[in-house]
Amino acid sequence: MIGCSISVADVAYLPIGKREQTKVQNRLAILDAAREVFGELGYEAATVRDIIRRTGLAAGTFYNYYRSKEEVFAALADDGARRFAPILKSLRQGDDFDGFVRAAIVAYFEFMADEHISWMARRPAGEQQPHVQGETPEMAAVFAEVKDAIEDAIAAGRGPASDSEYMAAAAIGIAREVGDKMLMRRPIAVAAAADFAVGMILNGLKGLPSGMRPS
Amino acid sequence: MIGCSISVADVAYLPIGKREQTKVQNRLAILDAAREVFGELGYEAATVRDIIRRTGLAAGTFYNYYRSKEEVFAALADDGARRFAPILKSLRQGDDFDGFVRAAIVAYFEFMADEHISWMARRPAGEQQPHVQGETPEMAAVFAEVKDAIEDAIAAGRGPASDSEYMAAAAIGIAREVGDKMLMRRPIAVAAAADFAVGMILNGLKGLPSGMRPS
Amino acid sequence: MIGCSISVADVAYLPIGKREQTKVQNRLAILDAAREVFGELGYEAATVRDIIRRTGLAAGTFYNYYRSKEEVFAALADDGARRFAPILKSLRQGDDFDGFVRAAIVAYFEFMADEHISWMARRPAGEQQPHVQGETPEMAAVFAEVKDAIEDAIAAGRGPASDSEYMAAAAIGIAREVGDKMLMRRPIAVAAAADFAVGMILNGLKGLPSGMRPS
Amino acid sequence: MIGCSISVADVAYLPIGKREQTKVQNRLAILDAAREVFGELGYEAATVRDIIRRTGLAAGTFYNYYRSKEEVFAALADDGARRFAPILKSLRQGDDFDGFVRAAIVAYFEFMADEHISWMARRPAGEQQPHVQGETPEMAAVFAEVKDAIEDAIAAGRGPASDSEYMAAAAIGIAREVGDKMLMRRPIAVAAAADFAVGMILNGLKGLPSGMRPS
DNA sequence: GATGAATGAGCGTTCATTCAT
DNA sequence: TATGAATGAACGCTCATTCAT
Numbered sequence: 001m002i003g004c005s006i007s008v009a010d011v012a013y014l015p016i017g018k019r020e021q022t023k024v025q026n027r028l029a030i031l032d033a034a035r036e037v038f039g040e041l042g043y044e045a046a047t048v049r050d051i052i053r054r055t056g057l058a059a060g061t062f063y064n065y066y067r068s069k070e071e072v073f074a075a076l077a078d079d080g081a082r083r084f085a086p087i088l089k090s091l092r093q094g095d096d097f098d099g100f101v102r103a104a105i106v107a108y109f110e111f112m113a114d115e116h117i118s119w120m121a122r123r124p125a126g127e128q129q130p131h132v133q134g135e136t137p138e139m140a141a142v143f144a145e146v147k148d149a150i151e152d153a154i155a156a157g158r159g160p161a162s163d164s165e166y167m168a169a170a171a172i173g174i175a176r177e178v179g180d181k182m183l184m185r186r187p188i189a190v191a192a193a194a195d196f197a198v199g200m201i202l203n204g205l206k207g208l209p210s211g212m213r214p215s
Numbered sequence: 216m217i218g219c220s221i222s223v224a225d226v227a228y229l230p231i232g233k234r235e236q237t238k239v240q241n242r243l244a245i246l247d248a249a250r251e252v253f254g255e256l257g258y259e260a261a262t263v264r265d266i267i268r269r270t271g272l273a274a275g276t277f278y279n280y281y282r283s284k285e286e287v288f289a290a291l292a293d294d295g296a297r298r299f300a301p302i303l304k305s306l307r308q309g310d311d312f313d314g315f316v317r318a319a320i321v322a323y324f325e326f327m328a329d330e331h332i333s334w335m336a337r338r339p340a341g342e343q344q345p346h347v348q349g350e351t352p353e354m355a356a357v358f359a360e361v362k363d364a365i366e367d368a369i370a371a372g373r374g375p376a377s378d379s380e381y382m383a384a385a386a387i388g389i390a391r392e393v394g395d396k397m398l399m400r401r402p403i404a405v406a407a408a409a410d411f412a413v414g415m416i417l418n419g420l421k422g423l424p425s426g427m428r429p430s
Numbered sequence: 431m432i433g434c435s436i437s438v439a440d441v442a443y444l445p446i447g448k449r450e451q452t453k454v455q456n457r458l459a460i461l462d463a464a465r466e467v468f469g470e471l472g473y474e475a476a477t478v479r480d481i482i483r484r485t486g487l488a489a490g491t492f493y494n495y496y497r498s499k500e501e502v503f504a505a506l507a508d509d510g511a512r513r514f515a516p517i518l519k520s521l522r523q524g525d526d527f528d529g530f531v532r533a534a535i536v537a538y539f540e541f542m543a544d545e546h547i548s549w550m551a552r553r554p555a556g557e558q559q560p561h562v563q564g565e566t567p568e569m570a571a572v573f574a575e576v577k578d579a580i581e582d583a584i585a586a587g588r589g590p591a592s593d594s595e596y597m598a599a600a601a602i603g604i605a606r607e608v609g610d611k612m613l614m615r616r617p618i619a620v621a622a623a624a625d626f627a628v629g630m631i632l633n634g635l636k637g638l639p640s641g642m643r644p645s
Numbered sequence: 646m647i648g649c650s651i652s653v654a655d656v657a658y659l660p661i662g663k664r665e666q667t668k669v670q671n672r673l674a675i676l677d678a679a680r681e682v683f684g685e686l687g688y689e690a691a692t693v694r695d696i697i698r699r700t701g702l703a704a705g706t707f708y709n710y711y712r713s714k715e716e717v718f719a720a721l722a723d724d725g726a727r728r729f730a731p732i733l734k735s736l737r738q739g740d741d742f743d744g745f746v747r748a749a750i751v752a753y754f755e756f757m758a759d760e761h762i763s764w765m766a767r768r769p770a771g772e773q774q775p776h777v778q779g780e781t782p783e784m785a786a787v788f789a790e791v792k793d794a795i796e797d798a799i800a801a802g803r804g805p806a807s808d809s810e811y812m813a814a815a816a817i818g819i820a821r822e823v824g825d826k827m828l829m830r831r832p833i834a835v836a837a838a839a840d841f842a843v844g845m846i847l848n849g850l851k852g853l854p855s856g857m858r859p860s
Numbered sequence: 861g862a863t864g865a866a867t868g869a870g871c872g873t874t875c876a877t878t879c880a881t
Numbered sequence: 882t883a884t885g886a887a888t889g890a891a892c893g894c895t896c897a898t899t900c901a902t
Contacts, residue, residue, distance in 0.1 A: 023882085044259030048876060058884040063877070162423040163411055169396045170415040173388030181384045196378060200385045204419035208377040234902060238865075263893060273867040278894070453861080474689030478897060488863040493898070592853040593841055599826045600845045603818030611814045626808060630815045634849035638807040664881060668886075693872060703888040708873070 027065050029055040031079070034072045035136050039119055042133045043073060073137050080138025081145050084111060088145055097158045101150075101201055105175055106194045108146045112139055112179055113188045134183065147172045171201045242280050244270045246294075247337065249287045254334065254351045258288060288352050295353025296360055299326055303360050312373045316365075316416055320390055321409045323361045327394050328403045330354055349398065362387050386416045457495050459485045461509070464502045465566050469549055472563045473503060503567050510568025511575050514541060518575055527588045531580075531631055535605055536624045538576045542609055543618045545569055564613065573609075577602045601631045672710050674700045676724075677767065679717045680781050684764065687778050688718060718782050725783025726790055729756055733790050742803045746795075746846055750820055751839045753791045757824050758833045760784055779828065792817050816846045 033054035037046045048069050052062045066072040087107045091100060115138055151168040153159065159167060174197050182193035199208050248269035252261045263284050267277050281287040302322045306315060330353055366383040368374065374382060389412050397408035414423050463484035467476045478499050482492045496502040517537045521530055545568055581598040583589065589597060604627050612623035629638050678699035682691045693714050697707045711717040732752045736745060760783055796813040798804065804812060819842050827838035844853050 026883090042259065044257070047874090049874085059876090060878075060885065061883055064882065068876080160420050160423055161425040162420070165396055166393050166408070166411045166415075167420055167423070169392035170389045170412070171420070173390070173392030174385045175388070176392075177384035177388030178381050181380055193381070196381045197385070200381075200419060202419045202421050204415060204417045204422055205375050205377075205382055205386070206417050207419055207422075208375055208382070210376045232902065234863090234865075237901095241865085262891085264891075274893090275868070275895075276866055279865060283893085456862090472689065474687070477895085479895085489897090490864065490899080491862055494861065498897080590850050590853055591855040592850070595826055596823050596838070596841045596845075597850055597853070599822035600819045600842070601850070603820070603822030604815045605818070606822075607814035607818030608811050611810055623811070626811045627815070630811075630849060632849045632851050634845060634847045634852055635805050635807075635812055635816070636847050637849055637852070638805055638812070640806045662881065664884090664886075667880095671886085692870090694870080704872090705874075705889070706887055709886060713872085 026055075026057060026061060029057065030062060030065055030072060031076060035076055035119070035138070036122070038073065038076070039134060039136050040132050043069075043137075076137035077141035077144075080111075080115075080136075080141040083138075084142045084145055087111075088149055091149055095158060097153070098198075098202060100153055100158065101171070102194065102198045104146055104149055105197050105201075106190070108142060108175060109179055109182060109190045109194050109197075111142050112183060113190050115139055116183050117188070143176060146175065150175075174200050241270070241272060241276065244272065245277060245280050245287060246291060250291055250334065250351045250353070251338075253288065253291070254348055257348055258284075258352075291352035292356035295326075295330075295351075295356040298353075299357045299360055302326075303364060306364055310373060312368070313413075313417060315368055315373065316386070317409065317413045319361055319364055320412050320416075321405070323357060323390060324394055324397060324405045324409050324412075326357050327354055327398060328405050331398045332403070349395070358391065361390065365390075389415050456485075456487060456491060459487065460492060460495055460502060461506060465506055465549070465568070466552070468503065468506070469564060469566045470562050473499075473567075506567035507571035507574075510541075510545075510566075510571040513568075514572045514575055517541075518579055521579055525588060527583070528628075528632060530583055530588065531601070532624065532628045534576055534579055535627050535631075536620070538572060538605060539609055539612060539620045539624050539627075541572050542569055542613060543620050546613050547618070573606060576605065580605075604630050671700070671702060671706065674702065675707060675710055675717060676721060680721055680764065680783070681768075683718065683721070684778055684781050688714075688782075721782035722786035725756075725760075725781075725786040728783075729787045729790055732756075733794060736794055740803060742798065743843075743847060745798055745803065746816070747839065747843045749791055749794055750842050750846075751835070753787060753820060754824055754827060754835045754839050754842075756787050757784055757828060758835050761828045762833070779825075788821065791820065795820075819845050 030051065033051045034046075036054060037050045040046075041050065046069065048062060049059070051069075051072065052059050055062075066075065084107070088104075091103050091107065115136055116134065119136060147168070150171050151165075154164040154168045154171075157164075178193055178197045178200070182188060182190070196208070245266065249261075249266045252265045252269060256265065261284065263277060264274070266284075266287065267274055270277075281290065299322070306318050306322065330351055331349070334351060362383070365386050366380075369379045369383045369386070372379075393408055393412045393415070397403060397405070411423070460481065463481045464476075466484060467480045470476075471480065476499065478492060479489070481499075481502065482489050485492075492502075496505065514537070518534075521533050521537065545566055546564065549566060577598070580601050581595075584594040584598045584601075587594075608623055608627045608630070612618060612620070626638070675696065679691075679696045682695045682699060686695065691714065693707060694704070696714075696717065697704055700707075711720065729752070736748050736752065760781055761779070764781060792813070795816050796810075799809045799813045799816070802809075823838055823842045823845070827833060827835070841853070
């Protein structure tokens, strides 16, 4: 399990008074609500009102924690990136390119799957909104991190010697599109999707084993 | 040169009077403004009033031409798809998979380049907006067409036998990301980008010729 | 048959050229459309656009004939009053008060019934709008005329000697309310309604014959 | 004195803080403004923005209290009906028809007079709008109540045996028209107007005492 | 005179944000 | 600090009216 969503322990690791406890809880309530709203409506359609409505807090309280929709979005994204950072760090160090690619893809896909599952699980059973978009700010942020890592690795010459910018772009494109498809299948098969994506990145369509079929 | 953006001549081949001319001009002004706004803000963030403001027309005038943001967006997208249709049609017929992929990518990249150039050219020199997203509705529509074509071809078993949904997704991801990068380089080198993308799709990073470098 | 709706003959009784013919027709088209619209939507909800839409004429053409919704409403009302004038005139002359009241009520009810029937008849069969209001400007104008006549007669001392303003108000109130109910029954029974209203005006509830029942 | 219009004391019997006071004041300001606007322009012509403008509040504030023109109208009408309910209740019980009619008319006229006086009084001296229609939602609601009562009584056979629908209509017509005239006289003489209306309903013009004259 | 597109004020409503409590 | 009503800019859209054709 790579990522776990924000919890009180993440933020309040020091002895705290009643007041701070409330502050932390409010902050978490806002973040949770925001994640849901962004995931359901998408960034543009989401409004601050949507978020505060879901927290049960007063409108003004939101602004004690974040100054705008942008800021709470960034906070979520940062959280995703922060949780992903250790995994990513280890990736940047090895010098086996194939292994690096595989590790990066696996890490990214696992993160996505975890996020997606925990996000879906949090929704009440009978309450299936029709307009779920499915990408949380965390996923977007982690994607950006993976993208940077791949670009760095390729630019640093750890991969084949070709147009490094295009190479990174291609790898990223594969990761994003195959990752999205992966989330739409049941069960979510991270390993299979990662195998596919890595094979595709390294060897293209022609290098794929002919037996692969959707599970 | 595959597509050329809408011009007065396309629509008003029989200009009879001033009234008709103004109508055509206004329609084009709205379409141009809408393309810009969608390109800069994205579909969700764009508002009808943004479009109106950029035309300099009165608010009510917009509604003489289109009933909503959706409708003007659809008009732009349809135009892109319409101009792209003939090229696409020829693509779907051959049965050489490699050739098909190459043709599809080349067609898509050429369309993007044309659109991008004409879009950029239409902007006044000193007026470089900072928030340009760069994807017009036309590009989005054409991308969707190419995506369908690739998915169809792969699902029809014209490519290697593997997980066809993932295969299509991977090819699409490469096309989109490499295409976007291509537009950011000067000069815009369609052939080189297409070579890269096709090589990547078919043979992956490892199959790339080692000499490719950004021009 | 007391009233007949406006016809070409009413307005254009002189030899006329083609152009005048058109002008008359347009004017009538506008008046007819306006009557329908006012009858269906009521004065407030009706818009100039509703009227011109129904004529098939251009928007600007309306303003060659009337300057506003108010003006075309007034024209319809005037027409009603004009057609009703002769009947009313004869009423004002006799000196038998009971007879005057009966004649006034009968004339008013007959006018209403005619208008209502011809207005209903003009609507296409399958096209029963749900929001019909049922009072045309003509009816309103004729009602105002009858009101004046009754007020004049009572103020002139032709009726019982009491508070003449209240007397007229009471008579008017009866005429309006009973008249409206009359229009809602099928068949529309003018004579019976008039009998009732006259009896009520002259002798009150206690003077009514006990056998009267809705037909 | 039957009704008295809404006052702070009615609603805020336990004023706790400034917030609550302001809320009550705003609600009343909106209701007062709405009553004026409806009285002057009529329900159809009145707009939410007319009401807002007259309160001096911001546009959005209206929607903190009422969701629409319909809702604020209903609030006013409900208030009228609510204040009138006890009087009406007692009316429905007796079985002396003449007494019932008198009581109903008196109650209605007294309510109208109170409303009218308090409404006029609330207007600044120099500010006599020309377009006053004079019927507030409260009056309309109470009129509707009286109408129901009379229709019920007559339909129940408590009056003379004749066409009960027409009978009720006639009585209602008298009440409305005579009541309106009453409001235009100074001083407003409720008893005299009621005497007149009752006499008229029961015995018609011919049964009126000959000495009645406007005071 | 007829046309019908252009105009811009105005409508109902929502929203991010502020600030007195 | 939390509250939640007040604010007013902005939105999508309609309308009466004008005026070049």
